[in-house]
Amino acid sequence: MEENFEQTISLQFELKSHDFVQAGEASSEIRRRLKKLGFASDVVRRAAIAAYEAEMNVIIHARRGRLQVEITPRQILIIAQDEGPGISNIHQAMQEGFTTAPDMIRELGFGAGMGLPNIRRFADEFNISSCAGEGTSLKIVIYAGEG
Amino acid sequence: MKLSEVHRILRAEILVDAGKMDKDVEMAFGADLMSDILAMCQEQTLLLTGMTHIQVIRTAEVSDLAAIIFVRGKRPGPEIIALAKEIGIPLLLCKLTMYEASGLLFSAGLSGIHRDQEPHRRLKGGGKL
Numbered sequence: 684m685e686e687n688f689e690q691t692i693s694l695q696f697e698l699k700s701h702d703f704v705q706a707g708e709a710s711s712e713i714r715r716r717l718k719k720l721g722f723a724s725d726v727v728r729r730a731a732i733a734a735y736e737a738e739m740n741v742i743i744h745a746r747r748g749r750l751q752v753e754i755t756p757r758q759i760l761i762i763a764q765d766e767g768p769g770i771s772n773i774h775q776a777m778q779e780g781f782t783t784a785p786d787m788i789r790e791l792g793f794g795a796g797m798g799l800p801n802i803r804r805f806a807d808e809f810n811i812s813s814c815a816g817e818g819t820s821l822k823i824v825i826y827a828g829e830g
Numbered sequence: 831m832k833l834s835e836v837h838r839i840l841r842a843e844i845l846v847d848a849g850k851m852d853k854d855v856e857m858a859f860g861a862d863l864m865s866d867i868l869a870m871c872q873e874q875t876l877l878l879t880g881m882t883h884i885q886v887i888r889t890a891e892v893s894d895l896a897a898i899i900f901v902r903g904k905r906p907g908p909e910i911i912a913l914a915k916e917i918g919i920p921l922l923l924c925k926l927t928m929y930e931a932s933g934l935l936f937s938a939g940l941s942g943i944h945r946d947q948e949p950h951r952r953l954k955g956g957g958k959l
């Protein structure tokens with residue numbers, strides 16, 4: 684790591700449903716910060732993609748939500764929490780190809796049912812919990828070391 | 831293959847050069863599905879796409895792609911071009927279809943993505959998919 688930082692760096696972003704102009708700005712900012720802090724490019728990339736998939740899911744599927752990031756030299760913790768319809772069958776939602784995205788989302792090139800499986804693949808730790816009718820919460824950890 | 835070579839082969843128009851026309855790209859991927867790009871592309875991949883909305887740039891940014899070629903003459907709006915400039919992602923525009931553009935680049939020796947490799951875990955001992 685080029686730059687040393689002692690304290691945990693916390694970032695927070697508010698996300699709005701169907702805001703496709705701003706969509707991706709949070710993940711872009713997270714990526715920029717991680718790069719600047721000198722994390723390995725593979726670490727930055729995995730964190731940025733996982734954050735982006737989580738961000739898009741909130742914007743596409745939920746009413747509103749928040750992305751929180753806690754960065755230490757050892758790991759990057761990303762928490763995505765939203766208020767929305769939640770996921771009644773998490774096992775099903777985690778399957779590649781499962782989606783409830785409407786046509787309008789599919790026309791943008793999203794809604795292939797790849798996001799959650801993708802996050803799980805990129806993450807070193809991944810946790811999802813959801814309450815139908817209330818919301819969804821994801822916890823994603825990316826280790827900064829070479830493991 | 832250098833981006834300048836890609837530019838020449840496709841008779842493309844440069845929308846954003848980002849000072850990277852001398853950069854080498856090793857592989858390319860063609861898709862309109864952001865989900866596929868996010869799931870399959872390795873860093874420094876050249877993307878060919880028919881999509882021109884802002885999420886293409888965001889997807890390329892978080893995936894560390896090398897450059898974007900818009901096919902079939904689909905010209906992105908000025909806000910897309912401005913964002914790519916700001917981030918530093920080269921954008922090219924060509925009139926060829928996805929099939930023709932991919933075929934030309936492939937014949938000239940630019941290969942597809944390496945699928946035999948777990949793309950996201952190469953730092954971690956590199957297990958197979």
Ligand SMILES: Nc1ncnc2c1ncn2[C@@H]1O[C@H](COP(=O)(O)OP(=O)(O)OP(=O)(O)O)[C@@H](O)[C@H]1O
Pocket residue numbers: 736740741743744745765767768769770776777781782783784792793794795796797798799800818819865
């Ligand atoms: N934050 C969320 N709130 C409510 N439902 C969600 C949320 N995230 C995912 N889901 C549900 O899980 C399904 C699968 O999500 P996943 O991210 O894997 O695919 P997708 O978002 O539909 O498509 P893609 O990610 O490929 O663009 C979604 O279609 C949706 O039904």
Ligand SMILES: [Mg+2]
Pocket residue numbers: 736739740794797798799
């Ligand atoms: Mg998704």
